[in-house]
Amino acid sequence: MAAHFPMPDVAKVKTMLGLLFDGLDVKAGKKFDIVPPSGSWIGLYIGDDGQPVAACAVDAPLAASAGAALSMLPPAIAKDAAKTKELTDVMVANLQEIMNICSRLLMNDTSAHLKLEKVYPSKAMSPELAKVLGAVQGRVDFELNVPKYGVGTLAVIST
Numbered sequence: 001m002a003a004h005f006p007m008p009d010v011a012k013v014k015t016m017l018g019l020l021f022d023g024l025d026v027k028a029g030k031k032f033d034i035v036p037p038s039g040s041w042i043g044l045y046i047g048d049d050g051q052p053v054a055a056c057a058v059d060a061p062l063a064a065s066a067g068a069a070l071s072m073l074p075p076a077i078a079k080d081a082a083k084t085k086e087l088t089d090v091m092v093a094n095l096q097e098i099m100n101i102c103s104r105l106l107m108n109d110t111s112a113h114l115k116l117e118k119v120y121p122s123k124a125m126s127p128e129l130a131k132v133l134g135a136v137q138g139r140v141d142f143e144l145n146v147p148k149y150g151v152g153t154l155a156v157i158s159t
Contacts, residue, residue: 082152
Protein backbone atom coordinates (compact mmCIF):
# COMPACT_ATOMS: atom_id res chain seq x y z
CA MET A 1 0.00 0.00 0.00
CA ALA A 2 1.34 3.42 -0.92
CA ALA A 3 2.22 5.83 1.83
CA HIS A 4 -0.04 8.82 2.26
CA PHE A 5 1.38 12.22 3.05
CA PRO A 6 -0.56 14.98 4.76
CA MET A 7 -1.20 18.13 2.79
CA PRO A 8 0.04 21.29 4.50
CA ASP A 9 -2.09 24.30 5.28
CA VAL A 10 -1.23 28.00 5.07
CA ALA A 11 0.01 28.07 8.68
CA LYS A 12 2.45 25.20 8.12
CA VAL A 13 3.87 26.74 4.94
CA LYS A 14 4.28 30.10 6.67
CA THR A 15 5.94 28.50 9.69
CA MET A 16 8.40 26.41 7.65
CA LEU A 17 9.33 28.87 4.93
CA GLY A 18 8.95 31.93 7.15
CA LEU A 19 12.15 30.78 8.85
CA LEU A 20 13.93 31.52 5.55
CA PHE A 21 12.13 34.68 4.48
CA ASP A 22 11.38 37.30 7.12
CA GLY A 23 7.91 38.78 6.64
CA LEU A 24 6.76 36.04 4.23
CA ASP A 25 3.06 36.28 3.40
CA VAL A 26 1.26 33.03 2.52
CA LYS A 27 -2.31 32.47 1.38
CA ALA A 28 -4.26 29.97 -0.68
CA GLY A 29 -3.18 30.13 -4.31
CA LYS A 30 -4.53 29.31 -7.75
CA LYS A 31 -3.39 26.15 -9.47
CA PHE A 32 -0.71 26.72 -12.09
CA ASP A 33 0.36 24.52 -15.00
CA ILE A 34 3.58 22.60 -14.48
CA VAL A 35 4.52 22.26 -18.13
CA PRO A 36 7.90 22.69 -19.83
CA PRO A 37 7.29 26.20 -21.24
CA SER A 38 6.12 27.51 -17.85
CA GLY A 39 9.61 27.93 -16.42
CA SER A 40 8.51 26.19 -13.23
CA TRP A 41 10.85 24.12 -11.06
CA ILE A 42 9.90 20.88 -9.32
CA GLY A 43 11.41 19.01 -6.42
CA LEU A 44 10.90 15.24 -6.57
CA TYR A 45 10.65 13.40 -3.25
CA ILE A 46 11.25 9.70 -2.73
CA GLY A 47 10.24 7.33 0.06
CA ASP A 48 12.61 5.12 2.03
CA ASP A 49 12.22 2.47 -0.68
CA GLY A 50 13.57 4.89 -3.32
CA GLN A 51 10.23 5.21 -5.09
CA PRO A 52 8.91 8.65 -6.11
CA VAL A 53 6.03 9.67 -3.83
CA ALA A 54 5.57 13.45 -3.93
CA ALA A 55 6.66 16.75 -5.42
CA CYS A 56 6.76 20.46 -4.72
CA ALA A 57 6.64 22.85 -7.62
CA VAL A 58 7.21 26.58 -7.85
CA ASP A 59 6.27 28.81 -10.73
CA ALA A 60 8.96 30.90 -12.46
CA PRO A 61 8.31 34.04 -10.38
CA LEU A 62 8.62 32.19 -7.06
CA ALA A 63 11.65 30.19 -8.22
CA ALA A 64 13.42 33.45 -9.07
CA SER A 65 12.24 35.39 -6.01
CA ALA A 66 12.99 32.71 -3.44
CA GLY A 67 16.23 31.70 -5.14
CA ALA A 68 17.47 35.28 -5.12
CA ALA A 69 16.18 36.26 -1.67
CA LEU A 70 17.94 33.41 0.12
CA SER A 71 21.33 34.89 -0.87
CA MET A 72 20.06 38.48 -0.77
CA LEU A 73 20.72 39.00 -4.48
CA PRO A 74 19.25 42.28 -5.74
CA PRO A 75 15.47 42.10 -6.37
CA ALA A 76 16.03 43.36 -9.92
CA ILE A 77 17.98 40.18 -10.72
CA ALA A 78 15.03 38.10 -9.49
CA LYS A 79 12.58 40.08 -11.60
CA ASP A 80 14.75 39.60 -14.71
CA ALA A 81 15.06 35.86 -14.03
CA ALA A 82 11.29 35.56 -13.62
CA LYS A 83 10.74 37.27 -16.98
CA THR A 84 13.30 35.19 -18.86
CA LYS A 85 12.51 31.99 -16.90
CA GLU A 86 16.25 31.42 -16.51
CA LEU A 87 17.76 31.14 -13.04
CA THR A 88 21.38 31.80 -12.15
CA ASP A 89 23.46 28.98 -10.68
CA VAL A 90 23.16 30.63 -7.24
CA MET A 91 19.36 30.73 -7.54
CA VAL A 92 19.25 27.04 -8.53
CA ALA A 93 21.47 26.04 -5.58
CA ASN A 94 19.26 28.07 -3.23
CA LEU A 95 16.13 26.54 -4.72
CA GLN A 96 17.53 23.08 -4.00
CA GLU A 97 17.94 24.05 -0.34
CA ILE A 98 14.41 25.44 -0.23
CA MET A 99 13.00 22.28 -1.81
CA ASN A 100 14.88 20.21 0.75
CA ILE A 101 13.14 22.15 3.52
CA CYS A 102 9.81 21.74 1.72
CA SER A 103 10.01 17.99 2.35
CA ARG A 104 8.85 18.83 5.91
CA LEU A 105 5.62 20.24 4.45
CA LEU A 106 4.57 16.67 3.57
CA MET A 107 5.54 14.99 6.82
CA ASN A 108 4.26 14.92 10.36
CA ASP A 109 4.92 12.75 13.43
CA THR A 110 2.91 9.83 12.04
CA SER A 111 3.57 9.99 8.29
CA ALA A 112 6.07 7.98 6.30
CA HIS A 113 9.48 9.54 5.71
CA LEU A 114 10.48 11.08 2.41
CA LYS A 115 13.49 12.97 1.14
CA LEU A 116 14.39 15.22 -1.76
CA GLU A 117 15.75 13.24 -4.68
CA LYS A 118 16.39 16.08 -7.13
CA VAL A 119 15.13 19.46 -8.34
CA TYR A 120 14.19 19.67 -12.01
CA PRO A 121 13.36 22.56 -14.30
CA SER A 122 10.02 21.79 -15.95
CA LYS A 123 11.77 21.75 -19.33
CA ALA A 124 13.91 18.76 -18.21
CA MET A 125 11.37 16.62 -16.39
CA SER A 126 12.46 13.05 -15.59
CA PRO A 127 10.22 10.03 -16.26
CA GLU A 128 9.92 9.51 -12.48
CA LEU A 129 8.73 13.07 -11.98
CA ALA A 130 6.27 12.80 -14.88
CA LYS A 131 4.92 9.64 -13.21
CA VAL A 132 4.31 11.51 -9.92
CA LEU A 133 2.64 14.41 -11.71
CA GLY A 134 0.42 11.95 -13.57
CA ALA A 135 -0.70 10.14 -10.39
CA VAL A 136 -1.68 13.06 -8.17
CA GLN A 137 -3.84 12.09 -5.20
CA GLY A 138 -3.51 15.41 -3.41
CA ARG A 139 -2.46 18.88 -4.42
CA VAL A 140 -2.63 22.22 -2.70
CA ASP A 141 -1.36 25.55 -4.07
CA PHE A 142 -0.20 28.55 -2.09
CA GLU A 143 0.58 32.12 -3.07
CA LEU A 144 3.77 33.33 -1.43
CA ASN A 145 4.91 36.94 -1.27
CA VAL A 146 8.63 37.19 -0.56
CA PRO A 147 9.13 40.75 0.75
CA LYS A 148 11.05 43.00 -1.69
CA TYR A 149 11.21 40.17 -4.24
CA GLY A 150 7.71 39.36 -5.37
CA VAL A 151 4.80 36.96 -5.49
CA GLY A 152 4.68 33.43 -6.85
CA THR A 153 2.99 30.07 -6.39
CA LEU A 154 4.04 26.90 -4.59
CA ALA A 155 2.25 23.60 -5.28
CA VAL A 156 2.57 20.66 -2.90
CA ILE A 157 1.73 17.36 -4.58
CA SER A 158 1.29 13.82 -3.22
CA THR A 159 0.62 10.55 -5.01
